Amino acid sequence: MQEWVEGGRVSRRVVLRALGLLGVSAAAAPFLAGGPGTASGQGNLGSLQPEEPVDATLKRLFGGRPIKDGSSVIKMDLPLIAENGAVVPITVEVQSPMTPTNYVKSIYIISDRNRRPMNARFSLTPEMGAAAIGANLRLNETGDVRAIAELNDGTLLMAKREVKVTVGGCGG
Amino acid sequence: MAEIGKVRIRIPSNIKRGDVVRVRSLVIHPMEIVQRRDGKPVDKNYLFIHKVMVEYNGREILQADTTQSISENPFFSFTFKPTEPGMLRITFLDTHGGKYEGTAEIKFT
Numbered sequence: 522m523q524e525w526v527e528g529g530r531v532s533r534r535v536v537l538r539a540l541g542l543l544g545v546s547a548a549a550a551p552f553l554a555g556g557p558g559t560a561s562g563q564g565n566l567g568s569l570q571p572e573e574p575v576d577a578t579l580k581r582l583f584g585g586r587p588i589k590d591g592s593s594v595i596k597m598d599l600p601l602i603a604e605n606g607a608v609v610p611i612t613v614e615v616q617s618p619m620t621p622t623n624y625v626k627s628i629y630i631i632s633d634r635n636r637r638p639m640n641a642r643f644s645l646t647p648e649m650g651a652a653a654i655g656a657n658l659r660l661n662e663t664g665d666v667r668a669i670a671e672l673n674d675g676t677l678l679m680a681k682r683e684v685k686v687t688v689g690g691c692g693g
Numbered sequence: 694m695a696e697i698g699k700v701r702i703r704i705p706s707n708i709k710r711g712d713v714v715r716v717r718s719l720v721i722h723p724m725e726i727v728q729r730r731d732g733k734p735v736d737k738n739y740l741f742i743h744k745v746m747v748e749y750n751g752r753e754i755l756q757a758d759t760t761q762s763i764s765e766n767p768f769f770s771f772t773f774k775p776t777e778p779g780m781l782r783i784t785f786l787d788t789h790g791g792k793y794e795g796t797a798e799i800k801f802t
Contacts, residue, residue: 568788569727569739570760608764632762636727640762643771648754650713650774656757657764659726 570637575667578631578638583677588669591615591678597668599684603660606686612655613668615678619645625652627671633681634664661689696721700795702783707802708775716747717770720785720793724765742767744786749799750779775799 573581579588599611617625624647630640643654658666667681703717722742728735739761747755754773773781778800785793 569734572734610768612770635762637760637762639760641760642758644756644758646754648749648752648774649772651772653715653770653772654755654757655717655768655770656759657768659762659764 570639572636573638575631575633575638582629582639583669586675586677588677588679590680591670592680595668595670595678595680597666597680597682599658599666599682601683602685602687604687606660606662606689609658609660609684609686610655611658611666611668612653613670615652615670617652617672619647619650619652621647622673624673625670626673628652628654629667629669629671630656630658631667631669632658632660632664633667635659635661660684660686662686698722698785698791698793700783700785700793702781702795702797704781704797704799708799710776710801711774713772713774714799715770715772716781716797717768718783718795719766719768720795721766722785722787722793724761724763724767726761738788740787740789742785742787745769746784746786747771747773748782748784749773749775750777775801 594616596614596616597611598614599609603609611630613628613630615625615628617623619625625645627645628643630642631638632640640658641656645652645654652670660666663683663685665681665683667679669677669679671677699721701719704714708714720742724741725739727739741761742759742763745755745757745759746753755771757769759767781797781799783795
């Protein structure tokens with residue numbers, strides 16, 4: 522303690538060192554926490570997603586929040602057999618009134634067997650009138666494709682379907 | 694890839710007030726996939742679309758964050774419910790700073 526405080530005054534070196542430590546810990550925090558709400562989980566997907574098993578993706582995106590079975594409200598339309606994994610059309614429709622008080626906030630598309638399972642996240646608004654979106658996916662190999670809908674009250678609903686892929690279409 | 698960034702938007706020809714309109718859009722884009730050397734992914738700034746924004750008369754109605762697991766020349770469809778005539782604008786952003794826009798005019802019959 523004596524070397525830190527000189528004559529009742531904190532030395533400059535100590536202050537700088539403390540600041541440096543703070544900076545380091547602040548930068549490392551998002552990676553250590555890894556929960557929902559962090560920049561890596563919920564932010565812009567401009568950078569490549571990490572290579573990880575699908576369980577890790579779900580944990581990173583939703584933390585420990587329970588995911589309910591939504592197969593009765595989520596209608597997924599995609600081929601049973603995809604001859605070309607590079608272009609697999611998918612449409613996801615969630616039965617919801619889409620009013621400002623009751624709507625689907627986001628739809629996540631996750632393919633289990635891709636090296637980077639996170640495929641796309643759609644952020645919806647009540648003005649869409651219906652919660653229906655479509656896209657073309659790249660699938661690496663045969664496996665489940667999940668659609669997870671997040672309602673505006675935070676409920677998570679999931680539906681999944683297996684797709685057989687003859688030729689993989691995803692190098693990543 | 695001279696056509697890169699070309700946006701096409703398809704809307705139904707007959708739209709009535711209060712209809713839920715299904716819009717289909719397509720953009721010409723390579724959506725680069727991860728290259729591998731000796732089984733390890735090559736670290737570089739891959740060129741792919743990471744954001745899609747849909748606006749109607751300046752109000753945002755849909756946003757999509759996409760990854761390179763979306764196919765080349767990405768296709769997106771969505772619904773929306775116009776309450777007044779106006780301009781639908783779809784903007785695509787890619788990881789190299791590219792910005793591609795397409796518009797479609799919505800008129801009621």
